[in-house]
Amino acid sequence: QQRNYYRQKLALENQRNKITADLHDDIGATLSSLQIKSAIANKMIEKEKISEAQKILKKIENQSQKLSENIGDIVWSLKPNKDALMTLSTRIRNSANQILGSSDINYKIKIDKIIDEEIHDFSERKNIVLIVKEALNNIAKYSKAKEVFIGFKKLEKEFILEIKDNGLGFVPDFTKGNGLQNMKKRAEEIGGTFEIFSEKGT
Secondary structure (H helix, E strand, O other), X not given: OHHHHHHHHHHHHHHHHHHHHXXXXXXXXXXHHHHHHHHHHHHHXXXXXXXHHHHHHHHHHHHHHHHHHHHHHHHHHHOOOOOHHHOHHHHHHHHHHHHHOOOOOEEEEEEOXXXXXXXXXXXXXXXXXXXXXXXXXXXXXXXXXXXXXXEEEEEOOEEXXXXXXXXXXXXXXXXXXXXXXXXXXXXXXXXXXXXOOOEOEO
């Protein structure tokens, strides 16, 4: 019984360390960036370079909004998965509706029931939702797609998340600021692999 108690305590400590690392990575880096951008904008205003200052302020606005959404996702991922409103599949559906709902893109979502039953780890839940959001934002902004499919299933011991569109397609470049590096990093962080296939559509 004592051994079991220490095992639970160690698991809780590991989870706590993971949360702290996640918060540091997601929030700490963004706050530093916002601080630097604010200082630069201030200097531009002093030098009366108003249009350049406005561009930086727009970046600050976008980055702040994204940080706010990320904090929302972190808070959601920490909540117990008992409430149907908190399930991973519901969060994915809500994200798709939020990003694609006001566009003329038709989207279909097929998520196996087992996903909500088996994926409980906070880091897995958070990173999966952020990968979906990053991919859908890219589709909405750049793809000119009319159809999108989001599929999430379990195949033997692996979970497979698939996001397809019938848009322009693109040459994958992990060095540009298109979120691909973020998605790859998030997949690897939860022990997954990240692949892109781009032909006529992606």
